[in-house]
Amino acid sequence: MAQQITLDPVTRLEGHLSVKVDVSDSQVSNAYSSGTLYRGFENILVGCDPRDAMHITQRVCGVCPVSHGMASSLALEAAWGVSIPANARIIRNLILAANFVQSHILHFYHLSLLDFIDGPAMLPWTPHYAIEARFSQAQTATLIDHYRQALVARQQSHELGAVFGGKLPHTPVFEAGGVTAGPTSSRINTFRGLLTQLTTFVEQMYLPDAELLAQTYPEYFNIGRGYGNLLAFGVFDLDAAGQNKLLRRGVDFNGSGQVQSLNLGAINEQVAYAWYEGASPPADNPVTPPSGPANGSQHKVYLPLISYSPPPPTNGDLNVPAPDKAGAYSWLKAPRYQQHPFETGPLARMWINGNYRRGISVMDRHLARAQETRLILQAMSNWLNQLQVGGACYTRPTALASAQGIGLTEAPRGALGHWVAISGGQIAHYDIITPTCWNCSPRDNQSQPGPMEYALLGTTVANAEEPIEVLRIVHSYDPCLACAVH
Numbered sequence: 181m182a183q184q185i186t187l188d189p190v191t192r193l194e195g196h197l198s199v200k201v202d203v204s205d206s207q208v209s210n211a212y213s214s215g216t217l218y219r220g221f222e223n224i225l226v227g228c229d230p231r232d233a234m235h236i237t238q239r240v241c242g243v244c245p246v247s248h249g250m251a252s253s254l255a256l257e258a259a260w261g262v263s264i265p266a267n268a269r270i271i272r273n274l275i276l277a278a279n280f281v282q283s284h285i286l287h288f289y290h291l292s293l294l295d296f297i298d299g300p301a302m303l304p305w306t307p308h309y310a311i312e313a314r315f316s317q318a319q320t321a322t323l324i325d326h327y328r329q330a331l332v333a334r335q336q337s338h339e340l341g342a343v344f345g346g347k348l349p350h351t352p353v354f355e356a357g358g359v360t361a362g363p364t365s366s367r368i369n370t371f372r373g374l375l376t377q378l379t380t381f382v383e384q385m386y387l388p389d390a391e392l393l394a395q396t397y398p399e400y401f402n403i404g405r406g407y408g409n410l411l412a413f414g415v416f417d418l419d420a421a422g423q424n425k426l427l428r429r430g431v432d433f434n435g436s437g438q439v440q441s442l443n444l445g446a447i448n449e450q451v452a453y454a455w456y457e458g459a460s461p462p463a464d465n466p467v468t469p470p471s472g473p474a475n476g477s478q479h480k481v482y483l484p485l486i487s488y489s490p491p492p493p494t495n496g497d498l499n500v501p502a503p504d505k506a507g508a509y510s511w512l513k514a515p516r517y518q519q520h521p522f523e524t525g526p527l528a529r530m531w532i533n534g535n536y537r538r539g540i541s542v543m544d545r546h547l548a549r550a551q552e553t554r555l556i557l558q559a560m561s562n563w564l565n566q567l568q569v570g571g572a573c574y575t576r577p578t579a580l581a582s583a584q585g586i587g588l589t590e591a592p593r594g595a596l597g598h599w600v601a602i603s604g605g606q607i608a609h610y611d612i613i614t615p616t617c618w619n620c621s622p623r624d625n626q627s628q629p630g631p632m633e634y635a636l637l638g639t640t641v642a643n644a645e646e647p648i649e650v651l652r653i654v655h656s657y658d659p660c661l662a663c664a665v666h
């Protein structure tokens with residue numbers, strides 16, 4: 181007889197993710213990942229001036245807003261056919277990179293480390309599941325001290341991004357055509373000073389602490405692999421056309437090491453098990469949903485179907501909420517690539533780029549994230565040298581009344597895409613696919629579990645009353661539900 185265990189909310193911030201697992205004979209036999217909130221940004225954007233999207237979509241999330249500003253700017257620039265000056269490309273990279281550094285430090289120290297060390301008997305360390313006492317007292321004290329210093333490092337990361345971004349987390353300087361604030365000698369000097377301090381933190385604390393965690397919990401190199409399918413849109417353009425990136429675009433099926441180029445037309449979103457109108461769970465493969473939604477009202481928004489090319493991954497009808505849909509159990513849609521579930525995130529990026537090929541697991545996700553932080557900090561130092569004080573930062577675009585564009589980038593948690601269609605000078609259709617939708621999606625139209633659901637299957641759980649193994653697998657994906665349910 182399976183015992184069903186609910187972890188809700190399982191995220192430490194970033195919205196409400198509910199994870200339910202069935203445990204039989206000390207193994208996870210079934211897993212359900214459920215986003216419990218509806219937000220509706222794609223519907224809110226319809227009818228807006230397209231220039232507002234980069235400000236509105238940043239409000240999807242307070243952790244990765246810069247990525248949404250970037251994706252939105254790229255989509256509108258593609259639609260209007262405008263290219264941006266080199267200074268603007270570099271400044272955007274610097275602001276986005278500062279946000280990546282902040283987010284990665286947040287994830288390791290403030291969202292994940294608490295799963296592995298027996299901290300002081302006070303908030304936010306309590307309440308917690310029983311944790312093996314594997315770290316020595318001295319190591320535990322050091323890690324707790326670094327937890328505190330990581331708060332300062334995150335503040336410095338925000339200050340770093342604000343040097344060119346004006347303010348963070350939501351930067352107002354992104355515009356279609358470039359950025360609205362340029363480089364000055366003073367800004368470059370301030371930036372370099374903060375960058376040096378952050379680099380010291382990452383080299384002397386984050387990287388060694390991540391290595392220590394890996395040495396202390398080596399079995400987690402064999403836990404939480406999942407399908408092994410990895411996808412990256414790529415990020416940090418190194419030239420005007422975006423052909424060269426610090427972290428390249430590509431896909432790898434089953435961690436083969438054979439990276440293929442991305443075919444955008446192979447992406448779609450599926451809603452059989454999500455609370456949206458459209459496909460329903462197949463009758464021959466019903467999944468018993470863990471529970472119904474928190475009794476939603478009959479809220480219906482009807483959107484025009486737009487026919488545009490290349491086809492967007494979803495279309496109007498998929499954005500119509502259906503809170504009473506039978507068999508559905510999440511507000512996340514299920515993005516698929518060639519109908520397959522794909523993992524995205526720092527490990528996928530570092531893997532696709534050839535920087536990290538040790539394995540695919542809970543611990544590999546932590547190590548790849550830490551190593552990516554160093555890679556990005558090193559690149560930031562080079563980009564700073566390329567800024568031209570007094571050089572152009574903005575190209576005024578011609579605002580086409582009718583156009584379509586796609587903006588692909590990476591957020592700290594993985595591949596992020598925005599699709600926009602403009603008609604009569606207004607947004608007619610907007611589509612966002614976030615990293616956490618890829619990773620934490622529910623089952624798709626073929627009833628295939630999402631990547632994180634699949635990674636949980638077969639996991640040995642030592643104590644079904646306190647399934648800490650489940651917690652560690654879930655947190656290794658760094659789920660953000662604010663983004664996912666956008």
Ligand code: NFE
Nearest residue numbers: 241591592593616660663
């Ligand atoms: Ni809210 Fe986000 C990142 C995006 S995750 S943090 O990184 O988009 O889905």
